[in-house]
């Protein structure tokens with residue numbers, strides 16, 4: 001838990017969480033930070049909180065001393081987003097402080113009652129509303145619904161032009177005590193956070209890519225100088241770097257993504273597996289990089305990260321009880337729910353006597369309106385023959401060429 005000054009009068013209180021699964025199921029091998037902000041005018045507001053992981057909020061309150069803020073000085077609590085990673089401290093805050101006034105969106109008001117039984121002293125605000133803290137500091141609110149829940153809003157400090165967008169522009173990754181800002185981090189650490197942003201995006205934000213693009217439009221209209229998200233580092237030197245990254249990642253929903261192929265496969269007895277290496281070699285021979293994940297060994301979090309960033313996806317699975325190998329079914333279904341649309345794709349795999357994967361795959365593709373463009377599948381009976389493998393190689397090259405062509409077409413449309 002640490003405090004630091006973002007800009008004069010704006011302080012960050014941050015805690016790193018390391019030993020949980022985020023949202024109950026995403027691995028965070030590098031941890032994640034939870035950021036809360038104190039904004040001082042004549043009045044004082046706290047924006048979002050840090051849920052009671054890691055000994056907070058008590059530790060958080062102890063840190064208030066460092067920035068000369070007393071608990072009784074906090075006049076307003078601003079809730080940008082009701083997900084308990086940011087709002088879970090409210091019970092403890094209430095127990096320590098007693099009454100306080102909450103500013104939140106109309107939709108958050110109902111959730112405040114549902115999650116914490118809070119109904120009094122709640123002021124609802126939305127785009128166009130402001131809160132004057134005095135001393136020239138006016139906070140403006142902007143609805144950014146569905147980034148990541150429907151009630152989400154962003155708060156903008158018009159004095160320092162700092163935006164507090166909560167989950168938007170956030171990332172996984174713990175933040176070091178002395179360098180929680182893009183201007184205090186070396187390039188290699190910024191790139192580390194970029195990779196953590198990519199996995200965070202594909203796991204947490206991907207399904208909301210359209211609302212995210214809408215939110216980015218609103219942020220771009222504000223002439224923002226600092227981006228202070230609820231997770232990850234604060235962007236002071238180059239806030240447009242994380243905006244560009246989020247735009248790029250949101251655009252991957254419709255594709256094209258990077259001209260690369262994610263090969264996602266599972267196998268019980270090694271028959272499907274025999275086709276994986278020939279496939280990977282064929283794709284790479286076309287100069288297209290490949291990211292390979294075996295399921296269920298590779299965690300869904302990493303599979304989604306790869307699929308999100310690749311224009312091409314190859315799916316390998318055997319038939320199991322007249323359907324797809326179940327771990328592959330579950331992964332593909334999740335990919336669909338995350339709205340990875342328009343991928344170039346290929347399916348291959350082994351069966352014993354019947355096949356049956358295609359019907360199930362078609363169902364997932366249709367239900368999620370995925371619009372994937374498949375080259376012809378290769379299914380083989382038992383162990384793949386040399387002919388089966390050369391067909392797999394051929395389809396792999398076709399897939400790689402489609403991926404390259406898509407990249408070319410989209411770069412020429414951008415040039416026009």
Ligand SMILES: Cc1cc2nc3c(=O)[nH]c(=O)nc-3n(C[C@H](O)[C@H](O)[C@H](O)COP(=O)(O)O)c2cc1C
Nearest residue numbers: 267268269270271272318321322350352353354355
């Ligand atoms: C539990 C189980 C269920 C299976 N169900 C089917 C099936 O419904 N239809 C079929 O054609 N093959 C079925 N098979 C056979 C496998 O698809 C076949 O052995 C295949 O070669 C396995 O490929 P793998 O080694 O890549 O796992 C089943 C195998 C197992 C172990």
Ligand SMILES: [Fe+2]
Nearest residue numbers: 081083148167
């Ligand atoms: Fe959230």
Ligand SMILES: [Fe+2]
Nearest residue numbers: 083085167230
């Ligand atoms: Fe969050």
